Amino acid sequence: MPYKNEMASKISHERIVNLTEVAEKLKKFRVVYDCPEEKLNSVSALFKPIEILKEDIQDIRYVFTVDSSQYDLPINDMIPSAKVGIVTFGGLVVDLQERNELRNNGFVDPLRFNDLYESSFMVFVTPSHNVITIDAERPMDNIQSIRWEIYRFLKKSPFKEISYLETLNTLLKEGDPQEIAEFNCPNPDCNQRIEWDLVNNDPSAVIPCPNCGEPVYLSDWLRLDEAMDFEFGTGSILTRFSQVVEHLTVLNFIQHMLQITILKRALSKTAFLIDGPLAIYGEPARLHRYILRYLYRIQQELNEPLIYFGLQKSGRIKDHFTLIEERAEKQGMAIIPNSFFLVDDDYRFRYIQRRPSSNKYFGQDVLYGQDFAFYSKDKKKYVISVLYPTEKKNDESYKKIFDAKFYPTLPTIFHLLNELQTDIYEDAVLPVALAHKYAAVSLNPGTKILELFVRQHTRT
Numbered sequence: 001m002p003y004k005n006e007m008a009s010k011i012s013h014e015r016i017v018n019l020t021e022v023a024e025k026l027k028k029f030r031v032v033y034d035c036p037e038e039k040l041n042s043v044s045a046l047f048k049p050i051e052i053l054k055e056d057i058q059d060i061r062y063v064f065t066v067d068s069s070q071y072d073l074p075i076n077d078m079i080p081s082a083k084v085g086i087v088t089f090g091g092l093v094v095d096l097q098e099r100n101e102l103r104n105n106g107f108v109d110p111l112r113f114n115d116l117y118e119s120s121f122m123v124f125v126t127p128s129h130n131v132i133t134i135d136a137e138r139p140m141d142n143i144q145s146i147r148w149e150i151y152r153f154l155k156k157s158p159f160k161e162i163s164y165l166e167t168l169n170t171l172l173k174e175g176d177p178q179e180i181a182e183f184n185c186p187n188p189d190c191n192q193r194i195e196w197d198l199v200n201n202d203p204s205a206v207i208p209c210p211n212c213g214e215p216v217y218l219s220d221w222l223r224l225d226e227a228m229d230f231e232f233g234t235g236s237i238l239t240r241f242s243q244v245v246e247h248l249t250v251l252n253f254i255q256h257m258l259q260i261t262i263l264k265r266a267l268s269k270t271a272f273l274i275d276g277p278l279a280i281y282g283e284p285a286r287l288h289r290y291i292l293r294y295l296y297r298i299q300q301e302l303n304e305p306l307i308y309f310g311l312q313k314s315g316r317i318k319d320h321f322t323l324i325e326e327r328a329e330k331q332g333m334a335i336i337p338n339s340f341f342l343v344d345d346d347y348r349f350r351y352i353q354r355r356p357s358s359n360k361y362f363g364q365d366v367l368y369g370q371d372f373a374f375y376s377k378d379k380k381k382y383v384i385s386v387l388y389p390t391e392k393k394n395d396e397s398y399k400k401i402f403d404a405k406f407y408p409t410l411p412t413i414f415h416l417l418n419e420l421q422t423d424i425y426e427d428a429v430l431p432v433a434l435a436h437k438y439a440a441v442s443l444n445p446g447t448k449i450l451e452l453f454v455r456q457h458t459r460t
């Protein structure tokens, strides 16, 4: 039964559509990006069946995943425009070989499950519109306060040893030149180009701008403060911040694993799962190129591919996938289970969305993963973003990016999704679904996650 309001809005919706003028007009419109029925034959043929052979898959034991929630709250009731922004980060390491111990007679204990899942291991609190920090060493305006809080957060180490700023420093060394990170002085009245020494500077150093004296942090490279919207509050800055930190947390964990011999061996048994596409949007977008180069390099060094991918629960490709499935079924054809489809730009710009006016390739300034649609053995639809198989993004590398044979991790990823899917219903948050079934360690501030990980790994 719809709610009263829903019913009312449905009735008014129908009334408007039935107005003669509107009805006449609607006949003259056409959807631009659609999947035409007559082309369906070739469209469903786009899905390539994949035989998942044992020798082609890596034996994945752990899934590492991070997610975040954001809040934009007034600091008191009297001045609703004065706001603080809060982001909480949660995460899990799931052990696929151990069953969930929270289960009792087949049921998950909800209290213990909430303890496990809802604990946040990192919390970010920042002043937003009309609020400043007063515990800094000097008086600060609103933007300076936000930059200071971002710096203080990124100075922390999510897993004890390596700080977020050290992770950022390591990533920036993938640039050209390798030793220097260049960015503008964050003081909007100053045009000084800052040349940050990535080799000799402590990543958490505070260095005065040589022109105006403004204290500069390495975190200013991310330009997150520029996402602050004085009209609409912290929404945009919190979204950008949480996205960057989610990626940095996964990369920080990988760096920890690389440092400890026994964990280094566990890298090939671990799947790193990002919530959403492999992309960095907005002001810090250029970081995506450094991440791509870094991950490419460590895979070369390890001589094995990392299972690193993003899962997209919604979006245009997911909608398009649903459309193809429905239309194909109506026409008595069906997509073959265990088949996949690499969504290249040719197809994307013809049937899904408009070609960007400024760029040749889709996501040229933000993406470091390629979209694939996967139709699982149980006919579940997944849209995943798989790490590009290249170091750089240029015309030459896009030929590889759009060719499925350069993605050696596909069988492992598809196998993993096939294995996991029994518990993932539509719209379920993947970590929650995983933690229902398997033993999971929550990334708590009190949990020595690395030690636990080592212990679990050395037991086998």
Ligand SMILES: [Zn+2]
Pocket (backbone or CB within 6 Å): 185, 186, 187, 190, 191, 192, 209, 210, 211, 212, 213, 214
């Ligand atoms: Zn300056």
